[in-house]
Amino acid sequence: MVGKRLLGIFGVLSAIAGVGVASSARAQPVIGVPHEWQMDFPPSYTPLMERVASLHDLLLVIITLISVFVLFLLVYAMWRFHVSRNPTPATSTHNTVLEIAWTIIPILILVVIAIPSFRLLYYGDKATDAAFTIKVTGHQWYWSYAYPDQGNFTVESRILSEADRVKLKPNQPRMLAVDEEMVIPAGATVRIIGTAADSMHGWTVPGFGIKKTVIPGRLNEGWINVPKEGYYFGQCSQICGNGHSYMPIAVRVLSKPEFDKWVEQKKKSAGLLPATDFASATTPANR
Ligand SMILES: [Cu+2]
Incomplete structure (x- = not known):
């Protein structure tokens, strides 16, 4: 909102500047500038930045799900295994199924992240045309x-x-x-x-x-x-x-x-x- 208004002001100002400066045929609008209270990425002005932003959005979903899951496990463990509910702790030290799962699942998540990540890296690497x-x-x-x-x-x-x-x-x-x-x-x-x-x-x-x-x-x-x-x-x-x-x-x-x-x-x-x-x-x- 503030950004849009600022852009509008810049637009008017640049129009005025265009009238004032005789040598410039037509003043270009000021587009790619930071705005007050800007929290996110700047808007995407190139196809490359569009892809950077969409990879970021994908990663944001993945890390949010992981963080929520880990937080849930922590809170659940604190509640479920509190001394008042679980006076005699279990003595098991290994669980093969669990250990394989917490190795394989993160690998799969990393592969899911790596594929679009490398694709983007090579997309931005060289101009083909x-x-x-x-x-x-x-x-x-x-x-x-x-x-x-x-x-x-x-x-x-x-x-x-x-x-x-x-x-x-x-x-x-x-x-x-x-x-x-x-x-x-x-x-x-x-x-x-x-x-x-x-x-x-x-x-x-x-x-x-x-x-x-x-x-x-x-x-x-x-x-x-x-x-x-x-x-x-x-x-x-x-x-x-x-x-x-x-x-x-x-x-x-x-x-x-x-x-x-x-x-x-x-x-x-x-x-x-x-x-x-x-x-x-x-x-x-x-x-
Ligand atoms: Cu420098």
């Missing part, structure tokens, strides 16, 4: 995003000071707004390749179900596919030093034509040739 790749590099203390399939320009993403945020992006949350977001087209599968320049960092956007620890000298892979246009936020999730709290992750999801326009702008300002076609953004890059 990515439209293009973005290389994410963690730095002390900012992110850079390289677009090798669009001419290999790089965008550096740094947190906005509070004064700049109020001036430039008043509808965006404090401590999460950045100067340059990672920009992707809506509904496209984007392969994320992550590495780090100095120490380890963590590229994490909770609503996307992605949390990639990025490590110097290594490439870690993941993917995102966000159907809805808007702004989504996350934070560095690997303690990386002094500025760890000040390197938020912001992703801006645009429509395909707006994304192509953005790419063209970036290519121009990077001194690359103006794009003649945008096939590279839609053709699967098999690398």
Whole structure:
């Protein structure tokens, strides 16, 4: 309820910001932000996060049943075998049937958990049909995003000071707004390749179900596919030093034509040739 209202306020604010800033064609709504009194996972913004949430729901049912069962056994044993009801305790120390049962049943429960768990792990592991790749590099203390399939320009993403945020992006949350977001087209599968320049960092956007620890000298892979246009936020999730709290992750999801326009702008300002076609953004890059 509060979340919905906040979203509404953000929507109005972003609309106002859109009118105010002449350069932005159309302001994107602020969607992927934490809300006050939020208790559960954030809403799922990617197919991966939908599956993470449903595995979580399955596990919640299983652990609840187990906890209730164990609690029942404890309370029952305390009541039934209290000295007043059971003055002479039994002296048995083994029960073969019981021991086999409490070995086999937990194994079966673990197998039931393992199957969807591994399925999800491999689902999120690699993009099978990515439209293009973005290389994410963690730095002390900012992110850079390289677009090798669009001419290999790089965008550096740094947190906005509070004064700049109020001036430039008043509808965006404090401590999460950045100067340059990672920009992707809506509904496209984007392969994320992550590495780090100095120490380890963590590229994490909770609503996307992605949390990639990025490590110097290594490439870690993941993917995102966000159907809805808007702004989504996350934070560095690997303690990386002094500025760890000040390197938020912001992703801006645009429509395909707006994304192509953005790419063209970036290519121009990077001194690359103006794009003649945008096939590279839609053709699967098999690398
Ligand atoms: Cu970091």
